[in-house]
Amino acid sequence: DMKVTQMPRYLIKRMGENVLLECGQDMSHETMYWYRQDPGLGLQLIYISYDVDSNSEGDIPKGYRVSRKKREHFSLILDSAKTNQTSVYFCASSSGTGTLYFGSGTRLTVL
Amino acid sequence: GDSVTQTEGLVTLTKGLPVMLNCTYQTTYSPFLFWYVQHLNEAPKLLLKSSTDNKRTEHQGFYATLHKSSSSFHLQKSSVQLSDSALYFCALRDGGSNAKLTFGKGTKLSVKS
Numbered sequence: 001d002m003k004v005t006q007m008p009r010y011l012i013k014r015m016g017e018n019v020l021l022e023c024g025q026d027m028s029h030e031t032m033y034w035y036r037q038d039p040g041l042g043l044q045l046i047y048i049s050y051d052v053d054s055n056s057e058g059d060i061p062k063g064y065r066v067s068r069k070k071r072e073h074f075s076l077i078l079d080s081a082k083t084n085q086t087s088v089y090f091c092a093s094s095s096g097t098g099t100l101y102f103g104s105g106t107r108l109t110v111l
Numbered sequence: 112g113d114s115v116t117q118t119e120g121l122v123t124l125t126k127g128l129p130v131m132l133n134c135t136y137q138t139t140y141s142p143f144l145f146w147y148v149q150h151l152n153e154a155p156k157l158l159l160k161s162s163t164d165n166k167r168t169e170h171q172g173f174y175a176t177l178h179k180s181s182s183s184f185h186l187q188k189s190s191v192q193l194s195d196s197a198l199y200f201c202a203l204r205d206g207g208s209n210a211k212l213t214f215g216k217g218t219k220l221s222v223k224s
Contacts, residue, residue, distance in 0.1 A: 004154075031210045040120065042200060042216040043155070050210070058211070090154065098143050098204040100212060102154035 002027050006091050006103035013110050019078035021106050023091030029101075031094045032074040034058075034066060036087040037105075043090065049074055081110045113138045115203045117215035124191055124222055132186040132218045134175075134201030144177055144184040145202040145212070155200060158186075196222045 005024045013019050025032065034046040035058075045058030047066040055066050063085060067075045074093075078085055088107050092100040114137045124130055136142060143162040149155040159170040161177045161184065168175055175186045186199060201215040 033212075035214075040216060043214040045211065045213075048211055094210060096210060098145060098160065098210070098212065099157050100147075100155075102156065104154050 002101060004091055004093055004101050004103040006089075006106050008106060009104065011106060011108045013081050013108065015083055015110055016080050017110075019081045019085075019108065019110075021076040021078075021089055021091075021108070023074045023076070023103055025072055025074075025093040025101070027093060027095070027101065028071060029093035029095050030071065031096060032068065033092040033094070033100065034064070034074070034076045035090045035092065036060070037090060038087050046076065046089075081108075083110050086110045113203055113211075113213045115201050115213050115215035117199075117201055117218050119218045120216070121219045121221065124220070126193055126222050126224055127190050129189050130187065130191050130195075130220065132199050132201075132220065134184045134186065134215060136182050136184065136201070136203045138203060142177070142179070142182075143204040144175075145204070146173070146175060146184075146186050147200040147202060147214075149198040149200065149217075151197070155198075158199070191220070191222045193222050193224060196220055 007022045030051045032049045035043040049055045049068045091103040116135045118133045145160045146158040147155040148158045161168045164179045198217045200217045202212045
């Protein structure tokens with residue numbers, strides 16, 4: 001069963017705290033993504049990873065970093081979270097055909 | 112860079128009526144277009160995709176045709192149902208890619224009884 005799993009589903013943090021969002025996939029896909037979704041703005045690409053330790057900035061990388069040490073696992077890190085990083089974050093994976101499989105999302109609130 | 116434009120933010124229709132959601136794109140490479148659908152509090156999922164010019168692609172009653180001459184990939188359905196209420200995203204992957212997908216801002220379709 002093809003699955004992308006995100007943890008946690010909901011997260012509340014205070015401004016200045018560090019945030020770790022985790023994502024796993026069981027399809028051995030090489031390519032993984034982190035997007036954020038805000039009302040009226042659609043899905044904005046934060047980072048893309050082509051394989052282990054092969055990461056590339058997306059359209060809005062500022063304030064974020066990523067880590068991919070295993071093919072099935074891709075983490076998004078917010079060092080010193082800001083209130084404008086309140087959003088819904090989606091992880092996705094792809095076999096390279098362009099079809100993305102999304103996780104259920106993490107709703108992050110930064111107070 | 113690549114871009115995708117969805118002109119309608121919200122479309123409200125009565126069930127049984129036809130719908131067309133607009134999508135135009137800009138890219139310097141050969142395009143591969145996608146429609147993703149996101150129901151409330153769910154993840155986006157693929158609805159349909161195409162890279163073939165002037166060929167209609169269909170799935171779950173929805174259909175779209177990629178027209179490279181007008182850089183368009185409009186989503187249509189002949190008769191909407193209440194269950195079609197969702198957020199619809201058009202997305203572009205360019206042929207020269209690095210696997211990056213560029214999404215439009217989305218169109219919310221609200222179907223009323």
